[in-house]
Amino acid sequence: MAEAVKMPKMSDTMTEGVLAKWHKKVGDKIKAGDVIAEIETDKATMDFESFQEGVLLYVGVEEGKAVPVNGIIAVMGQEGEDYKAALEGEKTEEEPKAEEEQKTEENKTEEPVETTEEKEEPKQEEIPKEKVDTSSIPASVIRMPALSDTMTEGVINKWNFKVGDKIKSDDSLADVETDKATMEVVGYEEGTLLYLSVKEGEAVPVNGIIAIVGKEGTDISPLLNDAPSAEKKEEKKEETPAAAATPDAVAAPRKEEQKEESVAANKESSSNEDSRVKASPLAKKLAEDKGINLNDVKGSAEGGRIVKKDIEEYKPAEKPAEAPKSAESAPAEKAAAPAPVIPQYIGEEKFTEKPVSQMRKAISRSLTESLFTAPHFYLNITVDMDGAMAARTQINTVAPVKISFNDIVIKAVAIALKQHPAVNSSFRGDKIRFNEHTNIGVAMAIEDGLLVPVIRFADGKSLSHISMEVKDFAQKAKAKKLQPKDWEGSTFTVSNLGMFGIDEFTSIINTPDGAILSVGAIQQVPVVKNGAVVPGNIMKLSLGCDHRVIDGATGAQFLQTLKALLEQPIRLLA
Template sequence: MATTVRMPEVLANTTEAAIQSWSVGVGEQIDVGQPLAEIETDKAVVEYAAEVSGTVLELLVAEGDLVDVGAPIAVVGEPGETVADAAPVPQAAPADPESAAPVADAEPAFDHSDDGVSRPGPDARGSDDGGGATGARRFMSPLVRRLAREHDIDLEGVTGSGPDGRIVRRDVEPLIEAKAAPAEAARSGDRAAAPAPTTPTTPASASATADAELVPHTRMRRTIARRLVESKTQVPHFYLTAECRVDRLLELRRELNAAGTLKVSVNDLVVKAVAGAFVDVPEANRTWADEGVLQHRTADIAIAVAIDDGLVTPVVRGVESLSVSELGRRIADLAERARTGGLRQHEIEGGSFSVSNLGMYGTREFSAIINPPHAGILAVGAARQAPVVVDGALEVGTLMNVTLSADHRVLDGAVAAKWLAAFVARIEHPLTILA
């Protein structure tokens, strides 16, 4: 029997996502594990691999459409089967009776012309949230339906600019702005008539002015903002700072790079030292859960990677068992695919600890915000030359400051300090990193 493929929850707490691009076409044979689509979430673009084998019978969602997690996105079956052979697609109960959009079980959502391009078909139209006396069935994305409900927009009579008259977000936004304009004008009039405040106030919303341009938030930026606020308000942070002498570390790096074909970075050695410190102090390798504390058996470390208008933290698993060269290769691969939108779902999940390195920007020292569900993050500053005292004599050394942000629900101060001391020892005696 044909199988209905649904939008996966590609990130924790994700409720909706968009198909950025399909990696397959109708009629193609796919196997389990083969890339099916690139899915865009609030925080990243990840590659979604097929969980079933068979022939792609139908693509139910157009590229760029935002749909709820769990919504049907494709139908896969055996050669010769039709979409009608697919198991019925359960429909979630609408928030209110008027918002229901009847859809036939596994109904084809796209025509397939001779050129092989999927296009919305005339029978794939759900009823308009606005209703209307005509009762005509209209095709629109879940995002459009939600915006129409939230802003009480009647979509009857709206001509969609999408394929075959599909109503898309750009068709709704002008209606929302037009509806909000009278209310904003009324508020402006009230403000003009009211006495001037005696103290400065912060506006609840911002708008473009002659000397400022309003850049709308992306979904990624909104998610980052929400998660960081949750972290700072729900996770009790405390901070420990240490100063490492890294002359031996830099010399080891030079020797490794001179002898090998794969270049090793300082950050690779730092991440390897982080894993080594967890081997030395395993009681620090823990994370918080509602049911209890999770004791992790391997060092799964997330690496902060800056991308356009955001940050992602792909996870390298089992770092303690990797060679430095293999670790460097994996970090470079994850960072490159993070910037190009090629990360897979499992590569951005899990982990117990993060590393954020701003040393390459010349930042001497900083404190980072914990990335839940991790229990800590190490902020790494730039290496710099400075005077140091050795056996009562003054000499020039190379120093690097690091700051540990720790979750006090899981890590007590003594355990965190013990772990940080183990990390510094590994950095200052770098041959132990290779062990």
């Protein structure tokens, strides 16, 4: 039987995916595990493996096109099989859902008070259903565990067993993709797998039922009926206050209509002549407030247009004197020299537009949230880099890989964060998290946008180790091979534009970090040393801080420590 292949949810923030490339074409035979396409998500471009076997009968989307999560991208089945039935089957499933949603919306909008009463009545009838004793049923419910502190749901990436299989307590039941990584879920129950709640690629909320394990042949319907009752209660509690609020919502537009009618009446009573005079909106408002007739005001802007300045300088007493002045100025204007002729240049206005990539959408969403949620402030400092330049030259004579100035900055930042833990923190709503580990995010520019892979435990790694990791991440980023584990978990971020010749700049904080360091280019400038002006090498640093967790003095002390470490690099080895 032909089966529809749908767009999987490959990350917690993914709403759609772009078909970057098809690896199979219609008519090809596919085995389970074969890569059939490359899908560009809001994080990276990933391989999409088939979990089905058969022949590719239909491709529903062209390369470069976006498809929402759970949208049909292909159909697989037996050779020569009619795939249209599978497509029509998916459409018929969606139509009843749309009709039900319309009906529920109509019921909510019509007579909201009655709907709350109707919803309250069934509560008494449902009480006996909740008291069903499930303790005697020889089966256990396995629920979606909270695998991270921020996890709200998990996506079943892969089922390791199917219904009817025998399971031991230490078997890995499934691979679950969370908001952090993909992890194994152990059932901790023995018996036969009786029920699977969702298909691979579908999400389940935390504490939602994912499977039932028990004695073969057990009736599990009481266990399944036990879950929806709680959900219905929550829906009713949320809908009741919404229904109560509808009278106010109906009354509000009536008040606004009355205000609009009164404003319209005032506008009609104003002079019709004023509306024909050329004037700016601000000038009209000022004239109306001061009771000035616009016909009496002479405009000074182009074409005799009245602006704010004309209203402010207008004096009613000078009105009669203006007529002779204008008559006297008329001959003078005629005698004036002709204006110079400006040559015309004819150009063509044109542009190109491209659809926003998934990565650019993610950057837009996260940085907008950061800038307008976290109150940013910036601190700047200048570092003498003569010592760092001399030290780097000596290190590179013995190091197995070439050490860059950015590697030295990362190491110095990690050590400085150990001495100033308040800067290595993040705002978590009702609490502040002070990280004891130093995971430094390194901003990397790629063709489509920006990625921030993480150097973990950077304070304990050598400069050579840091350099190798940064180079490896850079290659993966350009090839779009970075995985979620590579860019998650930073506690502080470093952004360096010195290689582009940028002297100094400021950056937007990479949430949930509490700060970000912007590194400029090393400049050769005259400096004063021991009372004499000599050539020197300086580098400017800018620290962007989240004022919810970092104060100005705290950030300044961190920069002082960082400056000392960079000016005396031998301290990095202490």
